[in-house]
């Protein structure tokens with residue numbers, strides 16, 4: 657598979673602060689790739705460097721094999737972008753914006769496509785931008801980016817402000833587009849959203865990539881175990897390789913990535929009142945990274 661985004665050692669420094677520190681990522685064609693991390697982690701800074709809105713201090717980034725700084729004009733013809741804060745001329749209506757986008761990008765049969773998205777995302781065509789709520793403005797920006805049917809769609813917190821039904825519809829479209837070959841790179845704070853819809857995700861913190869996770873591949877054998885036992889001791893759990901052990905009176909919680917037999921043999925020697933073993937999901941992993 658071809659790499660659509662390739663980032664190598666990308667760094668952005670503001671005075672002595674590294675907003676993005678030596679990050680490297682490869683995003684493949686057709687992937688829905690999540691970019692997640694706490695406030696101020698460096699997500700928007702990375703996206704802005706990809707789009708050449710700001711210059712990197714060092715490192716390189718390319719999109720569709722083109723250098724993000726030197727070939728930014730060519731790149732913009734093939735990339736759709738929705739920023740985290742949507743700004744348009746206040747006097748324009750939603751329809752004005754869609755017509756302008758369609759004309760600018762030379763989109764064929766644009767009226768049919770516009771009509772489809774107006775209905776699908778429940779957009780009022782003749783309302784002025786000034787009179788739209790945050791979520792409704794966001795819908796206009798999303799549709800405007802989708803209209804271009806770009807090879808790569810970059811979405812900076814796209815679901816912020818959208819109601820649950822529209823969020824659901826957005827991901828329906830994104831999944832359909834990704835099956836047709838579109839690559840989607842989206843930043844988000846919503847772990848559940850990433851878990852449900854992305855193929856892979858990178859977690860960024862303090863400007864550094866601290867983890868890249870495959871999602872929904874079913875390969876992960878890590879388990880989260882919760883149980884109640886008054887006879888169990890921490891040393892027993894450490895002895896079988898349990899990690900991230902937390903105890904509150906006789907309630908235990910830990911991560912276990914060994915063969916389950918060992919756990920069962922240990923628990924058979926103890927008085928266990930209740931027990932839950934479930935696969936460690938992205939939320940468990942990423943929540944601990946927020947700490």
Ligand SMILES: Nc1ncnc2c1ncn2[C@@H]1O[C@H](COP(=O)(O)OP(=O)(O)OP(=O)(O)O)[C@@H](O)[C@H]1O
Pocket residue numbers: 670675693694695696697698699700701702740
């Ligand atoms: N122009 C700037 N000058 C100085 N510091 C900046 C500038 N832009 C961003 N930063 C700092 O860089 C860091 C990364 O910011 P960035 O906006 O990329 O974070 P983010 O992950 O997108 O956060 P959020 O989830 O809150 O949108 C932050 O500490 C921010 O204060």
